[in-house]
Amino acid sequence: MRRELLSFKQIVYLLILFITGSTIILPVGTEAKQDIWAAVILAIVMTVPMVLVYARILSLFPERNLLEINEQILGKIVGRFINFMFAFYAFTLCALVLDNFGQFINVTAMPETPLAIPMVILCLLALWATKEGLEVIARSGEIYFPIIVFAAAFTFLFLTPNLNIQRLQPPLHQNSEGIVSAALHLFSFPFAETVIFMMIIYSSKKTKAMTKVYLAGLVIGGAIILLSVTSVMAVIGPERYQATYFPAYLAVQTINVGDFLQRVEVVVFLIAIFAGFTKISLCFYAACKGFSNALGCKEYPFLAVPLGLLEFLFAANLFNNTKQMARWASEVYLYFAFPFQVALPLILWIVGEVKQRGRQGSPEVDLHDESQG
Amino acid sequence: MLSFQNRQELVNELEYHYFIFVLFSFFGLVEARQLYRQKQRKELAFYLFLLLPGLVFTVYMATQVGLLSIAERLDFWLGRMPQ
Amino acid sequence: MTKTAPAGLRRNIRKSGPTSTTEKPTSAQGQKFNCSLGSNLKVIKKVLQNDGLVIYRKIRLATTPLRHCYVIYVDGMVNGDLLNENILRHLLNYDVRVPAQVPKMSFSDVLMNRVLSTGSVQKDGSIDSAIQSLLYGNVLVLVDGIPYAFVIDAKGWEIRSISDPETERVVRGPREGFIENILTNLTMIRRKMINPDLKMVFREIGTRTRTKICIVYVEGIARPEILEEVYRRLDKVQLDGVLEPEYIIEFIRDAPLSLFETIGTTERPDTAVGKLLEGRIVIMVDGSPFAITLPYLFLEYFQANKDYYDNFFYSSANRLLRYISFFLTTSTPAIYVSLVNFHQEMIPTRLLVSIAAAKEGVPFPAAIEAFIMLMAFQLLREAGVRLPSPVGQAVSIVGALILGEAAVTAKIISAPMVIVVALTGISGFIVPEMPGVSFFLSLFFLFACSFIGFFGYIFAVIAVTIHITSLRSFGMSYLSNLTSIHLQELKDTAVRAPWWWMTYRPRLLSRDKRRLADPGRTEL
Numbered sequence: 001m002r003r004e005l006l007s008f009k010q011i012v013y014l015l016i017l018f019i020t021g022s023t024i025i026l027p028v029g030t031e032a033k034q035d036i037w038a039a040v041i042l043a044i045v046m047t048v049p050m051v052l053v054y055a056r057i058l059s060l061f062p063e064r065n066l067l068e069i070n071e072q073i074l075g076k077i078v079g080r081f082i083n084f085m086f087a088f089y090a091f092t093l094c095a096l097v098l099d100n101f102g103q104f105i106n107v108t109a110m111p112e113t114p115l116a117i118p119m120v121i122l123c124l125l126a127l128w129a130t131k132e133g134l135e136v137i138a139r140s141g142e143i144y145f146p147i148i149v150f151a152a153a154f155t156f157l158f159l160t161p162n163l164n165i166q167r168l169q170p171p172l173h174q175n176s177e178g179i180v181s182a183a184l185h186l187f188s189f190p191f192a193e194t195v196i197f198m199m200i201i202y203s204s205k206k207t208k209a210m211t212k213v214y215l216a217g218l219v220i221g222g223a224i225i226l227l228s229v230t231s232v233m234a235v236i237g238p239e240r241y242q243a244t245y246f247p248a249y250l251a252v253q254t255i256n257v258g259d260f261l262q263r264v265e266v267v268v269f270l271i272a273i274f275a276g277f278t279k280i281s282l283c284f285y286a287a288c289k290g291f292s293n294a295l296g297c298k299e300y301p302f303l304a305v306p307l308g309l310l311e312f313l314f315a316a317n318l319f320n321n322t323k324q325m326a327r328w329a330s331e332v333y334l335y336f337a338f339p340f341q342v343a344l345p346l347i348l349w350i351v352g353e354v355k356q357r358g359r360q361g362s363p364e365v366d367l368h369d370e371s372q373g
Numbered sequence: 374m375l376s377f378q379n380r381q382e383l384v385n386e387l388e389y390h391y392f393i394f395v396l397f398s399f400f401g402l403v404e405a406r407q408l409y410r411q412k413q414r415k416e417l418a419f420y421l422f423l424l425l426p427g428l429v430f431t432v433y434m435a436t437q438v439g440l441l442s443i444a445e446r447l448d449f450w451l452g453r454m455p456q
Numbered sequence: 457m458t459k460t461a462p463a464g465l466r467r468n469i470r471k472s473g474p475t476s477t478t479e480k481p482t483s484a485q486g487q488k489f490n491c492s493l494g495s496n497l498k499v500i501k502k503v504l505q506n507d508g509l510v511i512y513r514k515i516r517l518a519t520t521p522l523r524h525c526y527v528i529y530v531d532g533m534v535n536g537d538l539l540n541e542n543i544l545r546h547l548l549n550y551d552v553r554v555p556a557q558v559p560k561m562s563f564s565d566v567l568m569n570r571v572l573s574t575g576s577v578q579k580d581g582s583i584d585s586a587i588q589s590l591l592y593g594n595v596l597v598l599v600d601g602i603p604y605a606f607v608i609d610a611k612g613w614e615i616r617s618i619s620d621p622e623t624e625r626v627v628r629g630p631r632e633g634f635i636e637n638i639l640t641n642l643t644m645i646r647r648k649m650i651n652p653d654l655k656m657v658f659r660e661i662g663t664r665t666r667t668k669i670c671i672v673y674v675e676g677i678a679r680p681e682i683l684e685e686v687y688r689r690l691d692k693v694q695l696d697g698v699l700e701p702e703y704i705i706e707f708i709r710d711a712p713l714s715l716f717e718t719i720g721t722t723e724r725p726d727t728a729v730g731k732l733l734e735g736r737i738v739i740m741v742d743g744s745p746f747a748i749t750l751p752y753l754f755l756e757y758f759q760a761n762k763d764y765y766d767n768f769f770y771s772s773a774n775r776l777l778r779y780i781s782f783f784l785t786t787s788t789p790a791i792y793v794s795l796v797n798f799h800q801e802m803i804p805t806r807l808l809v810s811i812a813a814a815k816e817g818v819p820f821p822a823a824i825e826a827f828i829m830l831m832a833f834q835l836l837r838e839a840g841v842r843l844p845s846p847v848g849q850a851v852s853i854v855g856a857l858i859l860g861e862a863a864v865t866a867k868i869i870s871a872p873m874v875i876v877v878a879l880t881g882i883s884g885f886i887v888p889e890m891p892g893v894s895f896f897l898s899l900f901f902l903f904a905c906s907f908i909g910f911f912g913y914i915f916a917v918i919a920v921t922i923h924i925t926s927l928r929s930f931g932m933s934y935l936s937n938l939t940s941i942h943l944q945e946l947k948d949t950a951v952r953a954p955w956w957w958m959t960y961r962p963r964l965l966s967r968d969k970r971r972l973a974d975p976g977r978t979e980l
């Protein structure tokens with residue numbers, strides 16, 4: 001099987017696009033109200049140890065991704081079953097993001113076009129990208145990243161006149177429960193979703209690199225989220241933030257530069273679709289790889305078409321309206337994602353450490369020898 | 374003249390299920406044939422096993438109106454009613 | 457095959473290859489010259505039957521015993537002066553005493569060393585290859601009693617003089633362009649790089665035309681694996697005729713069905729040498745003034761050679777202009793249609809009112825209007841290209857001004873659409889290398905936008921991105937320089953940095969990365 005190599009930079013870009021993907025359009029951390037910035041920071045802090053665990057697992061078994069590690073340390077049957085579960089998680093996540101973007105386009109821009117049309121187009125594009133391989137997704141990410149940064153910077157610049165710090169007052173005012181709850185939600189969506197990356201990337205020769213990559217992606221992505229949600233909150237205030245399904249869209253609508261540049265929200269969120277598409281295609285790629293591994297096949301691209309159809313059907317039938325989507329995201333997702341984001345990686349980590357200790361000598365030295373040989 | 378609203382209605386009327394069915398059937402035929410030729414029997418079996426139910430469900434979806442969503446079904450099974 | 461081919465036709469001669477052994481009873485396949493002049497001549501004459509251009513000149517040499525010799529050449533393909541002065545004259549004045557003066561020389565050595573005073577004389581024992589050389593413009597001298605032919609290089613035919621390249625004119629820079637003769641073209645390259653590392657490898661391609669091609673590269677800069685790949689792919693070309701580089705390009709390019717070119721062509725020797733210096737490989741094809749350059753990356757659409765001859769500020773501005781034009785020519789109709797149809801709120805109110813007023817009474821929806829106008833523009837462009845330039849100008853004036861004006865007055869097309877399409881067309885000319893790509897992309901984007909507005913546009917952009925990132929040119933990723941944010945790479949991508957600052961060649965493309973011996977500009 002052809003190994004698809006990504007550079008350090010490409011993985012960091014993908015991580016950033018993945019984290020910002022659908023987060024910037026959705027209302028995240030509503031419980032924290034005006035203290036949303038604290039919730040984001042807390043969530044990032046909570047995610048750091050988890051990310052270190054992910055990186056550690058990958059570093060323990062260089063040249064292998066999560067799927068292969070599972071097979072190696074848990075045995076063929078259990079490992080494949082776990083892989084199937086992970087693939088299902090990626091599949092579901094992909095459907096959720098597809099649904100988010102479908103709903104978003106439907107609600108904000110074209111209420112009369114069926115919801116399914118943007119979804120099926122996005123799904124077909126993700127299918128195509130997956131068939132072309134990870135390198136294509138990574139390179140596309142490299143193209144999208146500067147565009148997104150550019151657009152985000154301009155949006156922020158134009159938003160500054162509308163920022164109202166009063167809306168963030170009073171800070172940290174008897175709302176610790178809300179902050180913690182918001183942080184937990186933010187932890188499961190989007191930060192710990194980066195567990196998906198374990199199915200895609202693998203550690204190369206330098207064992208430290210994984211940690212660096214994961215942390216860089218998390219911190220930069222987290223900073224972008226922090227900036228975006230805080231400024232959105234400062235523009236529209238906690239009440240409207242809670243009341244709307246797509247708060248960032250509402251905030252960008254307020255941009256008005258000299259009565260000429262206005263109503264640019266469509267353009268801004270067009271660019272958000274780049275990030276969303278990256279997230280969708282990465283999840284879909286992971287799902288294809290996971291299922292092909294679980295089914296005991298060597299190649300994954302042949303699964304793209306049937307899984308793409310199922311993905312679309314799944315996403316199209318997931319929720320009937322935006323309200324269901326929001327409720328599910330706030331009440332169910334946390335518990336659904338917990339095993340994949342926390343429990344299984346922790347178990348794998350412990351099992352992996354034990355198994356590697358059991359081997360003779362220090363694993364690090366072994367690996368260096370292998371990589372040089 | 375086709376106005377803006379008319380065009381939207383046109384898109385609404387466009388039977389996208391039909392489009393999806395035809396598209397994926399086409400892909401399916403091409404790829405299944407390829408897999409068959411390369412003698413990848415296991416892959417072919419999985420391929421058809423995943424694709425055919427999808428196609429059947431697409432047809433089913435096209436004929437149904439107001440299908441219960443998966444989230445609603447889950448709520449129903451778990452005995453939790455939406456607020 | 458037992459069918460007898462028309463006897464003696466030139467194209468029935470084949471040198472080698474597995475397919476040619478069974479056919480053509482008239483060919484001299486595998487035959488050798490023997491000592492009898494008469495039988496040699498008979499074979500040649502039989503092969504070259506009905507070829508009126510071949511001239512046989514019989515000369516009686518003043519030797520003892522008496523020998524005859526034949527000078528054979530193709531009329532019009534040899535240099536008359538050279539033939540008369542250095543071959544015929546010396547053979548006619550052949551002196552019996554010559555062998556006596558140099559006793560140890562055989563007769564054929566004497567001919568080669570004392571008589572035939574031209575630059576290149578070779579012995580050829582195979583009739584087939586001798587005929588091949590004859591048809592390529594060499595002179596054959598057959599002598600009684602000598603079992604081979606003397607092949608004398610006296611090529612000389614009419615060629616077009618070197619002129620300003622039509623397709624890549626520059627205001628400043630060299631004025632010479634390639635011509636149809638491969639040797640002249642190679643000398644133009646050689647004159648620009650006086651360095652033994654410049655290698656030129658000849659090949660023949662085309663089973664019937666036997667076209668000469670030459671693979672040019674700079675050893676030490678070009679990557680050997682790319683070179684190997686080029687040879688491997690050229691070996692697989694089994695076409696019978698090659699008249700233009702495109703014949704070869706379509707065989708050896710990656711992604712043969714893609715709209716985007718993965719192999720470039722140029723008509724300018726200076727551009728070719730510039731590409732050679734970046735580690736690219738140039739293939740010259742005889743009979744065409746266009747050289748193939750490869751690998752070809754997406755970025756090269758935007759790098760014009762004049763960028764390197766002008767002031768770098770001006771060049772960088774021009775290059776940015778080209779990127780913007782690419783965006784404009786592909787996207788203007790699509791964006792206009794989605795603005796007017798789907799996102800009217802984004803247009804300032806006054807402008808919206810005037811657009812609405814202009815569209816009043818126009819029977820077509822904006823997307824159809826845009827499509828009609830784009831096609832009309834392509835029609836005009838194509839008509840203008842084919843016609844002689846005064847007529848071409850007349851066509852464009854009639855087309856653009858009169859028809860456009862009339863269409864707007866007659867309310868068939870709205871006035872803003874004329875502006876949009878004019879903008880599309882004009883900006884298309886700024887990136888002249890990619891007329892096909894930008895036209896098809898603009899149609900694709902227009903199609904996507906006419907259904908779901910800006911979202912269709914963004915989906916189309918994603919689709920194009922997926923396609924373009926999956927492309928490769930001879931192992932190089934098509935976007936390899938564009939997607940990197942290395943400062944070093946950006947120096948010749950987004951802008952054109954001053955020469956003293958471009959210390960390195962394009963990464964991945966070349967072996968010897970360093971372009972500048974001493975980084976920076978030494979203080980004067």
